[in-house]
Amino acid sequence: NRMLGRSAPPRLPPYNFALSPYRAKKPWPPELLELPRSKQFNFERRFKRRLTAKSMRPKLNKWVRTLQWTIAVVLLTHCFWFQEWVNVYEHEDPDVFVPVEPLRRKTKELLDSVFWDGFYTYEEAPGKGRTSKSK
Incomplete structure (x- = not known):
């Protein structure tokens, strides 16, 4: 394990607290119950x-x-x-009011104005209800 010409540091034996010349004043950890x-x-x-x-x-x-x-x-x-919840609206009337539809239309208009080709479109699939299709 030489690195840049230096030898590895010598391995020291593990420290023996019992033989230490610097005795602890208090035992650690203290006995909390006492x-x-x-x-x-x-x-x-x-x-x-x-x-x-x-x-x-x-x-x-x-x-x-x-x-x-x-x-x-x-x-x-x-x-x-x-998200198009096709399975939710599939069995219902296609003219049912979807609460977020006005927000979706506004978002579509905004995204279409940013991305000239159109961001996403809704297409009517026969027998499937409304589905979302990316261009």
């Missing part, structure tokens, strides 16, 4: 705070929340504006 209630509370509060601080990942939480909202908005938008 401590008074106030000291137990102080230990619990201190380590709960440290654990909470260690477990916080603000960037990850932000990206997960952003991804969840994005997926929800995209799915709802797709369901209301672009």
Whole structure:
């Protein structure tokens, strides 16, 4: 394991705490049951705070929340504006009022003005009800 002419660092034996010249003043971890209630509370509060601080990942939480909202908005938008519920309307009257149809028409006009060839069109399929077809 030589890198740039250096030899590997020597392997040290594992540290033996029993032979340490620097003895601990208190045993660690403390016996919580032997401590008074106030000291137990102080230990619990201190380590709960440290654990909470260690477990916080603000960037990850932000990206997960952003991804969840994005997926929800995209799915709802797709369901209301672009999804054709053919099996729902197939057995019903073709002239039934679809609540989102005015919004769909406005969206189609807007998208057709942006994409000159037309973004999507509705075609009547014989016996199938309304279907969506991309150009």
